[in-house]
Amino acid sequence: MNREKGSHGDAMHVGAFDPDVEGLQVFSVFEVPSVASMQYRDAATGETLMSFYASKDTGRGVAANITSDPGYEFWGTADLEDVQKGAGLYNVKGKIVENDWRALGLSANFALYWDGDLHHELLDDIYITKYNEITKKCDVIIEFTGCVSNNGTKATPSLQADILGDWREEVIMPSEDSTELRIYSTTIPTEYRIYTLMHDPVYRLGIAWQNVAYNQPPHISFYLGEDIRDRVLAGGLNTPKIYYTEKIPPTAPNNLRIANIGRTDVTLAWDAATDNAMVEGYEIYVNGTLHGRTSGLSYLVTGLSSGTEYTFAVNAYDISGNRSEAAVIKGRTESAKTDSSTGKSPGGSSRPIKAQPTPSLAPAIIPKQTVKTSEPVINAATGEALVTVGKENIITAFENSIPDEKGVKTVIVEIPEAEGVTSYAASIDASVLTNVRAANERIELKTPYATLVLPGNMLSNSYSANAGEIIIKIGTSTADDLSGEIKTAVGNRPVVELGLYLNNKPIEFDNPNASVLVKIPYVPTEEELKWHENIIVLRIDRSGNAEPVPTDGITRQTAWLNSNPIISASMPLPLI
Structure with a gap:
């Protein structure tokens, strides 16, 4: 790994340890007393960033993110007393967090993701512990009773890996009598949604080296920590390259x-x-x-x-x-x-x-399942009516629906008209719209102002790393704030305002592989009816710029509003 000077190491950790530095870093401990006992360096260049000399065989060392400070911490079995020779708890930014890591009750073995936050927990023997910054002690989270660890004093699991989905890791250990190989998985909820760690090449390699060398915990090629929680919640992590x-x-x-x-x-x-x-x-x-x-x-x-x-x-x-x-x-x-x-x-x-x-x-018309929703909650101050669409209700509706001749299942979410309401909104679990395999599942969101047809993979390209709440808003607006030319072109025709939010923050929709259709009810004039196929739809962006959007056919209907002819235009979703 390009080290400047070293020897055989008993422990080596490779991952993205510093959120402000591109690439990977390495933390190692070494056996030969004449070289650095512990060394932190750049993985690409081999440049030593920190080193500690205790003049002894150092057999254990760990790199893990366990405090609220940006960056990982590291520690190892170098000197017993002198913080300048490796007795302390150190941050990759150069900070000495504590003078004696042993006094904190830290173990020097495995680190893993187990609970719901973005910090590591520590695995040693049959115990998972978590460092408490307030008490400066380690608390036991779980004991794997009835199990034994491997490799004698090394006390390692048979395997630690994210093998069952989510992004937290499983622990595999044999039972005390060796009749069982047990797999333990966390039951602690988390607000974060991240790609399974097995998507990450560095992590996959770490899983492999657990079984071909001294057992060491795997690390990932991207940084995780509570100091970047807002970026993780907003989907700011890069998609793994698979x-x-x-x-x-x-x-x-x-x-x-x-x-x-x-x-x-x-x-x-x-x-x-x-x-x-x-x-x-x-x-x-x-x-x-x-x-x-x-x-x-x-x-x-x-x-x-x-x-x-x-x-x-x-x-x-x-x-x-x-x-x-x-x-x-x-x-x-x-x-x-x-x-x-x-x-x-x-x-x-x-x-x-x-x-x-x-x-x-023409194929027979297939009835569509209607999804049960909550009663609309009307905000009198904003004029918005909000319904919550339960994830389980959507799943049940799809299970009971019949695919059409193209294999597409469509379910309906309808928000009824309410007096004094200028905007209708639906709250949907983010996972419903981020499934890359759900392109043939559609949710038809019907409101008095417009109907949206949403594919199940709508947000799979940009927001699949997110958990939380998606809110889709369909409201009415006016042309009053538009430029003169556009205002004149729109006239008194309807203006529909669409909004897309993740955890109450506006997000963009840009997925070329997921077409969202918008159906706008419109009563044309007698003159427009003569050339109804020439009616266009304008997309107006946040800056007030307008451009025509292609329509996927314009259909005349006669039973929407007081038996008057209605024109419904279907087009790619414009967000304004």
Whole structure:
């Protein structure tokens, strides 16, 4: 490990110990008295950052994050009395935390994540203890009664590893009579949601070296500590880089078809591909050029020219990056229409024409399960009505729902209209919308102002490391604060304001693999009804900038508001 001068070490710890320093660090203890007894150094360069000389065989040493100070602490069995020779408890920032680590009751063996905070606990023999900064003593959290540790005086477990999910670690030990190999897992709740530690390559390597050398605790390649709790809660940890070696591609998408065609856009649909692991998504090509990706079973191709033939291709890719053969279909967009009264093209998409190839008969309508929610809580000061949607209620609804012909299950969460309310909000457990495997599960959130269709993988790319509460808000607004040109374009038409929050903090939505649809009820004028296919939807960002967004077809309906014609536009979720 590039040490400047050392010898055989009885203990070595490798991980991200300093939150303000990039890369990994190493803490080691050494047997030969003529070299440093304990040494803290940079893993990449070998530069010694701290060293302690006790002139003795030092057989034990630990690096762990056990105090509220930023960075890890370390200690070892160097000198018994002199803090300058290794008798103390030290922080990687150079601070002497305590002069005598033994007086604190610390063990010098394993460190692990067991309780709910971001600090380490200590494992020695059959006991897990936790350092208490207030009392400056170690408290016993659990005793593994009826078990024995391994390797005599080293008193190590058979294995310590995060093997059952969550991010806390399991402890594996044999029973006293060697008839059982027991696996212990924590039952302590935590407010943090982090990738399982086995996703981290450094941690996986640490698990391996527990079984091929002197048993030492594993460490991770990213820093954890209570000093960065806000960043962890906000999803600020980097996603682990995982590389897959599986090389079997998915099957090609089945039954590729054109579901709708217009002057400048085409809607493609297909049946699901299969894979021995998991289909991650689909890539859509237009005349050999990648147009976009989706995890769904349909895709709106926009930006086409009217009256032009195109070749569309769709392939599937799995979580290992393998790509299937492409399914291919050709189609021609409609030619531009002319308004006989003006001689000009009205613009927008024309009515759907006969699909190529001829589509099958429309599938039977499948009833959707309605999710039980709490009674709306109305905040008179803000004009908001909030319902809480229980995680178990959503799971039950999906279990009882029937998939449609595309394999998609949809459940409904409906917030009823309430007098004086200007905004409707739904509180949902974050785990419901962060499941990468739930692309074919949809929650249809219905409010008087708009309906959102949310896929189960909506936040899987950005906020999968979070636990807590997602709040989705749908409210009404006005164009009063918009710029003159945009204000004029909007006029007295409805303005719907959408908001997305994690643990009451606003977050962004940007997931190209998860399309969220917004359905806006709108009563068109008689003039607009003449060219209803040309109605556009504007997305207005936080800065007041507006841009048209593509619509996934515009459907006329007649039973929404007093039997008046309603236009419902479906589009990617705009957050303003």
